[in-house]
Each structure stands twice: as structure tokens, then as C-alpha cells.
Amino acid sequence: MGDKCAECGEPAELKCSACKLVSYCGKEHQKKDWKNHKAVCRPFEILEDPVLGKCLVATRDIKPGDIVMAEYPLVYGPRPHMVEEGPVPCPGCCRLIIAEGSPRCEGCDFPICHPGCEGLRDMDRHGHECMILGLRDVKAINGLHDFYRQDALLTLRCLLLQNRHPKKFEQIMGMMEHMDRRGKNTEVYKDIDSRIADYLIDNFFAPMKILEGRTGKQALHDISRETIHKICGVIDVNGLEVNMDAEVSALYPTAYLMEHNCLPNTTHIFDKNGYKITVKAALPINTGEHISTMYTHCLWGTQARREHLRETKYFDCKCVRCSDPTELGSYLSALKCIGTDDEPCGGTQLPLDPTNDETQWTCDKCPVKLTNAEVSYLVNGIGEEVDNVQLSNPTVRELESLLNKMLTFLHPNHYHVYSVKHSLIQLYGRWTLRRSYLANIRCVQAV
Known part of the structure; x- marks a missing residue:
């Protein structure tokens, strides 16, 4: 049986050239249907893979630079900072502010960036949640600790969708959350239970139920502990991090279905106005190929990437890059062999099988071996030493000293080495500008 025209239902041979999913009997009906079709016209379809689950598969050849999709998030909110002090996000715009001494929201008393912040009046951002956040007993909360539960704010925003945007809420509840790996006996369940579920239920939902009993109106239908855990799982597994003028976690209606690959065939950018995501092809994508992105930092080594994916996305990556000991000739994870009898041999140590946690690392010049x-x-x-030094506002001399020490053990291309070199380049630039500025000042004084 042939295809039918999307406009009139008659036999059709003309397909939409962009998505290849819709047919028309002629150009006139294609033009007539474009107003309806353009909202769903994409160069891919959503398929169910027996191993991956839902994934995006190209329905036509896509050239590098072509737009694959562009969409706004279903919901977004402040990305959590797992600290007990320091800056916190404004609930209206998510920009980081210093809580102590900052102005407070009149409705809920949370710290805000400015009383005129537009997000405070937006019902889809802070406006609706403000009424619930204002129910808590401020006296029962210890100091500023309350304001460091930013991940609870995003969870609350997801729950609030069930009344204002039920279709969006249904989409979120249909996303993968891996509750089979986050059950009641796991550490992640216990952490979420005390840090988010108890916090929301005890401080906000309990007084909300009392208020509902008085008014006879139900604010939220489902605020069960199980639903809270499911939403937290959805955010952890599917949330995308947006770093622009604020640090945000966002859930997108389709982009979350892009699978991970350490050599992704797409790249994406965010628009700070509403955090719209635009996904473009970075490599040629042929018809039938899966559309992929990267869930980790591209300059992390194989061990770091695989550990992050295992802990947060619950799978072991065995892609081409992860399977190659040299990471396709980049040597981002390679070590410098220290040799035997205190004599460096000048060799490079690499894992025999990078995807095996029990693999050995061998030198290409001497018999020295190390365990994984x-x-x-x-x-x-x-890595810990690099983080500590970089957080201490280091000088050029301190970073150069650290780099020289690292190069005793690490290959010059190692990702930790690149991290320090990146910081040095930034400092060299400031140092050069400062010298130029001082030289100009001396010239002016001399005149």
C-alpha cells in the first residue's frame, strides 16, 4: 500500500525533503500543509532500540552545520551547588548572588538578585512556586542552610507542571529515571530522601495540606515521595547543564533522547533568552545513523568519562574512543613511565584494555606495569591537587611549578596537563596586558 497525502488522503509520491516522514499528492497540498507540518518537521525520527531504548535516527543525510533541532525546555531551574556557604541562585533568574545581605522575595523570603527581577513575577518560573515556598516556618529553619537546596527548587517546578502544563508533566514522567539503580537501599536514594523529599514534604507540602483542608481546594494532585524520587531521577539522568549568565539545569522535550558518544556527531548552543537549545550536525550524519551528543567533558580522559557515565547515567561506555588505549592518537590519558632502578626510560604507559576496570597499564619501552x-x-x-591550586587564585609561578611536577608522571597531552596549561595561557594574557598598561603609564609620566 502506497503513502497517502497528509492534506487530502489521496495516494502520494512526493515526500517532505527535510524529514522524509510525510507525503503529498503535489506541491500545492505540501504548501497548504506547511503551517501544520513545520512544527514537527525534523530530519530524524524517534525509534525504540532494544539496548538503548528511545533514540533519534536520521531520516535523511544531514550535512555538518545543518540544524537538527531547536526547542525550548519543558522546565528549568537553578543547578544545585552542593555547598553550605557561598553564592546561591536567585529563584527568579537563576543568577548567582550572595544570600547574606541580599534583598528577599516579598512572598517567600528567599534571597533574590533585585526586587525588579522579571522572573519573580513569571508564573512559570518563580510566581507559582513562591506561594508554596512562602508556607514554610522560617523560624524552624537553621540559618541560611535553607537556601542551598537549589535542586529542590527544580523538583518543585516539575511538580507544579501537573496543574499548569499537564502535557509537559506527562512528558517528564515518561522520561527514563533508572529507579532500578536508585532503589531504597542505595546511597543516592537515601541522599535524595533526606535532602529533597523530606525537605519538600516537611517544610512545604505538610502546611500546604493543612491549608487545602481549610479551603477545600487541592493545589497539587501528586506530591508523593515516590513521584519526588522519580522526578529527581529524571533530572539526574536527562537534565542538560546550561552555563551562561546563570548556572541552570533544564529538561528538553526531544534533545534528551540524543544518545551519548565520546565522538558525538552534533554540537549545540543555548540562547540565554529562555534557554532555547539549537542542535547542529558537527559531522556528516547519514540516513539511518543515530544522532548523538556527549554527556561528559570532551577533554576528560577515558577513566574519568567512563566513571562519570557509570555513576550518573548508569551505563559503561565502550565507544571507539573509549576502546582505543591512545584515545585515537590524542594520548589524553597516557602516563609517562618512570622506568626501573630510578632511571626514567622515556616510554609511555597505556592501558591494555581501557574498557576493563581490571586492566594493566604497560610501558612501550620497558617491562614496568601498573594496575588500573x-x-x-x-x-x-x-586531579585533586590541580583543583585545589586552581581554586586558590594561583600565580604564574605556582602553576608553572605544578606543571613541571605533573610532567614527571603524565604525558604532555594528558588532560590534567591541558587544564593547567589553559589556566597559564589566561594568566600570561593578563600578565602581558598588565605589563603593556604599566609601560604606557610610564610613557605618559615621562612626557
Whole structure:
């Protein structure tokens, strides 16, 4: 049986050239239907893979630079900062502010960036949640600790969709959350239960139920502990991080279905006005190929990427890049062999099988071998030192000293080395500008 025209239902041979999913009997009916079709016209379709689950598969050849999709988030909110002090996000615009001494929202008493912040009056951002946040007993909350539960704000915003935007709420509840890996006996369940579920139920939903009993009106239909855990799982597994003028986590209606690959065939940008995401092809994508993105930092080494994916996305990556000991010739995870008898051999140490957690690391010039656990201990220790130094507002001399020490153990292309070199380049630039500025000042004084 042939295809039928989307406009009149008659036999049709003309297909939409963009998505290849809709047919027409002629150009006139194609033009007539465009107003309806353009909202769903995309160069891919959503298919069910027995291993991956739902995924995006190209319905036509896509060239590098072509737009694959562009969409606004279903919901977004402040990305959590797991600290007990420091800046917190304004609930209206998500920009980071200092809570102590900042103005407060008149409705809920949360710290805000400015009383005129537009997001405070937007019902889809802070306006609706403000009424619930204002129910808490401020006296029962210890100091400023209350304002560091930013991940609870995004969870609350998801719950609030069930009344204002039920279709969006249904979409979120249909996303993968891996509750089979986040059950009651897991550490992540216990953490979410005390840090978010108890916090929302005890401080906001309990007084809300009392108020509902008095008014006879129900604010939210489903505020069960199970639903809270499911939403937290959905956010952890599917949320995209947006770093612009604010630090935001967002859930998108389709973009979340892009699968991970350490060599992704797409790239994406965000628009700070509503956090619209635009996904473009970074590589040629042929008809039938899966559309992919990257869930980790592209400059992390294989161990770091695979560990992050295992802990947050619940799968072991075995892509082409992860399977290659040299990471396709980049040597981002390679070590410098220290040799035997205190004599460096100048060799490079690489894992025999990067996707095996029990693999050995061998030198290409001498018989020295290391276990994967020993390498992890060394690399994680160096990573902690790099983080501590970079957070301490280091000088050029301090970073150069750290770099020289690292190069005793790490390949010049190692990702920790690149991180320090990146910081040095920024400092060199400031140092050069400062010298130029001072030289100009001296010239002016001399005149």
C-alpha cells in the first residue's frame, strides 16, 4: 500500500525533503500543509532500540552545520551547588548572588538578585512556586542552610507542571529515571530522601495540606515521595547543564533522547533568552545513523568519562574512543613511565584494555606495569591537587611549578596537563596586558 497525502488522503509520491516522514499528492497540498507540518518537521525520527531504548535516527543525510533541532525546555531551574556557604541562585533568574545581605522575595523570603527581577513575577518560573515556598516556618529553619537546596527548587517546578502544563508533566514522567539503580537501599536514594523529599514534604507540602483542608481546594494532585524520587531521577539522568549568565539545569522535550558518544556527531548552543537549545550536525550524519551528543567533558580522559557515565547515567561506555588505549592518537590519558632502578626510560604507559576496570597499564619501552587501581589513585590525586591550586587564585609561578611536577608522571597531552596549561595561557594574557598598561603609564609620566 502506497503513502497517502497528509492534506487530502489521496495516494502520494512526493515526500517532505527535510524529514522524509510525510507525503503529498503535489506541491500545492505540501504548501497548504506547511503551517501544520513545520512544527514537527525534523530530519530524524524517534525509534525504540532494544539496548538503548528511545533514540533519534536520521531520516535523511544531514550535512555538518545543518540544524537538527531547536526547542525550548519543558522546565528549568537553578543547578544545585552542593555547598553550605557561598553564592546561591536567585529563584527568579537563576543568577548567582550572595544570600547574606541580599534583598528577599516579598512572598517567600528567599534571597533574590533585585526586587525588579522579571522572573519573580513569571508564573512559570518563580510566581507559582513562591506561594508554596512562602508556607514554610522560617523560624524552624537553621540559618541560611535553607537556601542551598537549589535542586529542590527544580523538583518543585516539575511538580507544579501537573496543574499548569499537564502535557509537559506527562512528558517528564515518561522520561527514563533508572529507579532500578536508585532503589531504597542505595546511597543516592537515601541522599535524595533526606535532602529533597523530606525537605519538600516537611517544610512545604505538610502546611500546604493543612491549608487545602481549610479551603477545600487541592493545589497539587501528586506530591508523593515516590513521584519526588522519580522526578529527581529524571533530572539526574536527562537534565542538560546550561552555563551562561546563570548556572541552570533544564529538561528538553526531544534533545534528551540524543544518545551519548565520546565522538558525538552534533554540537549545540543555548540562547540565554529562555534557554532555547539549537542542535547542529558537527559531522556528516547519514540516513539511518543515530544522532548523538556527549554527556561528559570532551577533554576528560577515558577513566574519568567512563566513571562519570557509570555513576550518573548508569551505563559503561565502550565507544571507539573509549576502546582505543591512545584515545585515537590524542594520548589524553597516557602516563609517562618512570622506568626501573630510578632511571626514567622515556616510554609511555597505556592501558591494555581501557574498557576493563581490571586492566594493566604497560610501558612501550620497558617491562614496568601498573594496575588500573594504581593509575586511578595517581591520576585522582593529581586531579585533586590541580583543583585545589586552581581554586586558590594561583600565580604564574605556582602553576608553572605544578606543571613541571605533573610532567614527571603524565604525558604532555594528558588532560590534567591541558587544564593547567589553559589556566597559564589566561594568566600570561593578563600578565602581558598588565605589563603593556604599566609601560604606557610610564610613557605618559615621562612626557
